[in-house]
Amino acid sequence: MGAIASQNSRSLAALSETEIIRRIVTALSDACPVFPAGPGGDCAIFENNSDQKYRVSSIDSVILSRHFDLTCPGAKAGQKLVERNLSDLAAAGASPSDALLSFIAGADVDSDWLEDFAHGAGRAAARVGLKIVGGDVCRGTPGTFSATLAIQGHAGRILTRYTCKVGDMIFVTGKLGGSIYGRHLEFRARLKEGQWLCGQTAVTACTDLSDGLAKDLPGLIGSRCNARLDLNALPISDDAQALAKADGKPALEHALQDGEDYELLFTVQPSQADLIAATFQKAFPKTPLSQIGKIEAGSGEVFSLSDNQRIQPLGFSHFG
Numbered sequence: 001m002g003a004i005a006s007q008n009s010r011s012l013a014a015l016s017e018t019e020i021i022r023r024i025v026t027a028l029s030d031a032c033p034v035f036p037a038g039p040g041g042d043c044a045i046f047e048n049n050s051d052q053k054y055r056v057s058s059i060d061s062v063i064l065s066r067h068f069d070l071t072c073p074g075a076k077a078g079q080k081l082v083e084r085n086l087s088d089l090a091a092a093g094a095s096p097s098d099a100l101l102s103f104i105a106g107a108d109v110d111s112d113w114l115e116d117f118a119h120g121a122g123r124a125a126a127r128v129g130l131k132i133v134g135g136d137v138c139r140g141t142p143g144t145f146s147a148t149l150a151i152q153g154h155a156g157r158i159l160t161r162y163t164c165k166v167g168d169m170i171f172v173t174g175k176l177g178g179s180i181y182g183r184h185l186e187f188r189a190r191l192k193e194g195q196w197l198c199g200q201t202a203v204t205a206c207t208d209l210s211d212g213l214a215k216d217l218p219g220l221i222g223s224r225c226n227a228r229l230d231l232n233a234l235p236i237s238d239d240a241q242a243l244a245k246a247d248g249k250p251a252l253e254h255a256l257q258d259g260e261d262y263e264l265l266f267t268v269q270p271s272q273a274d275l276i277a278a279t280f281q282k283a284f285p286k287t288p289l290s291q292i293g294k295i296e297a298g299s300g301e302v303f304s305l306s307d308n309q310r311i312q313p314l315g316f317s318h319f320g
Contacts, residue, residue, distance in 0.1 A: 036160055056153045058088035064145040068185065074116030075123075076185045078147070082124035084210070085151040086189035087262045091208040092160065093198020094153035096128050096191070101135035101149050106142040117147065128191055159198050159206035162222035164267040168204050170227060170293040171277065174263035176213060177254035178239025184260040193284055194264055200279075202272035209263045212315025214256040218300050220265055226298025230305045235290045257315045267295060 008014060015023075034040075047054065062068060062081045082099075089096055101121065105114065125132055130151070140146070173190055190208075197203045207220045213234070221227050236255045243258075244251035268276045273291065280289055293305065302311040 035162075036158075040161070054094070054155045054158045056089060056092050056094045056155060056158065057151070058085055058153075059148060059150040060084045060088065061146055061148040064143075072185065073120075074113040074118075075120030078117035078120030078122075079124040080185055081147050081149050082121050082130070083187060083189045083262065085149045086124075086128060086130070086191055087208040087210070089151065089153045090189045090191045090194030091206050091264060092153070092155060092158050093194045093206070094155040094158065095195065096125075096130040097152045097154055098131045098133045099125070099149050099151040101132050101147065103135070103137045103148075104140040104144065104146045105137070106140050106144045108142045109145050121147075121149075155195075155198060157198055159194070159203065159266070161205055161207050161220050162224075164205040164221055164225060164295050165269070166225060166295055166297050167270045168267040168295040169270055169273040169291055170217075170229070170265070170267055170295065171273075171289060171291050172209070172213070172235065172263055172265050173287050173289055174261065175235045175237035175288060176209070176240065176261050176263065177251065177256075177258045178237050178241070178243040179258055179260040181239040181243060183237075183239060187260075187262045189262060190264045190287070193280075193287055196280070196283055197264065197266055200268075200272075200276055202269040202276055204267045204269060206264060206266040209261040209265055210259060212257040212259040212261075213265065214302065214311055215259075215313045215315030216265060217302050218313045220267070221295060221300060223300040224298075226296045226300070227293055227302045228296055228305050229293040229302060229311060232306070233290055233292045235288055235292075256311065259315050270294075 060081070062077055062084070064070070067080065068077045085099065086096060103114075122132070124130075132149075173193060179187075194206065197206060205220055207216055209216050217227050217229075231252060234252065234255050236251050240251045240254040240258065243249075243254055277289060277291060280287075302313070303309065304311060
């Protein structure tokens with residue numbers, strides 16, 4: 001059996017991203033720990049022997065023509081790689097520690113551009129005290145470039161997915177949609193906000209928004225709860241409004257599905273929701289915060305509050 005499928009039915013294009021991950025995890029068998037020490041959340045989470053009770057790990061990549069194009073300056077692409085990884089740590093409420101950086105680059109990649117990439121990654125890492133302690137460089141086919149960061153962090157308490165309760169209120173930071181208009185390269189991970197949320201025992205679950213609210217919310221609540229969204233409360237960005245005028249799709253659809261928002265989506269015990277919202281805004285006055293729905297009993301689905309219509313889990317996917 002070769003690496004390239006001889007039948008379309010066996011190609012990756014025939015599978016969802018979720019199914020691809022499920023098959024890989026199953027095939028890894030005993031080498032793959034169960035969640036939360038294994039796949040399933042924004043980070044893998046391990047018990048630690050230091051005063052920081054948990055060690056967290058994550059890994060993410062940027063790929064030419066997938067996460068940025070040929071017009072993108074190297075520094076912005078490098079910054080994006082680091083911030084994407086930091087966003088996963090933010091969702092866990094962790095502080096960054098160290099990372100490994102690896103490249104696959106065609107021989108025709110511009111050396112000055114690659115150096116700028118490293119400058120951008122280095123500045124983003126230094127901003128938060130992240131140390132890049134090693135890595136690898138591998139030659140790829142002409143016209144290709146990808147970079148991967150494997151990141152480590154620590155936390156005294158961790159936030160993760162699947163731990164919300166019936167009745168919890170749903171919050172999101174920032175504004176949603178239209179990231180393709182530049183925010184996908186200019187964002188900063190909500191690291192401080194995530195660490196603050198981690199310190200609030202009333203916060204019950206958290207994830208970052210990388211694939212779009214409609215797709216990431218089911219991944220936050222798991223299979224034992226439903227979410228009911230107040231679509232009128234969604235914080236739609238100006239870029240989503242502008243993109244809607246350009247392509248004719250509703251701005252609400254962009255806010256739900258565009259992806260690469262890198263905001264924090266989290267749940268809070270209902271009795272503490274108002275207090276958490278007020279104290280969050282006092283701690284982070286420049287970070288918008290919106291209460292957008294609530295958690296109900298169910299099976300992992302999302303519904304509109306106003307008309308009870310199911311919201312399809314559509315968003316960005318690497319394989320369709």
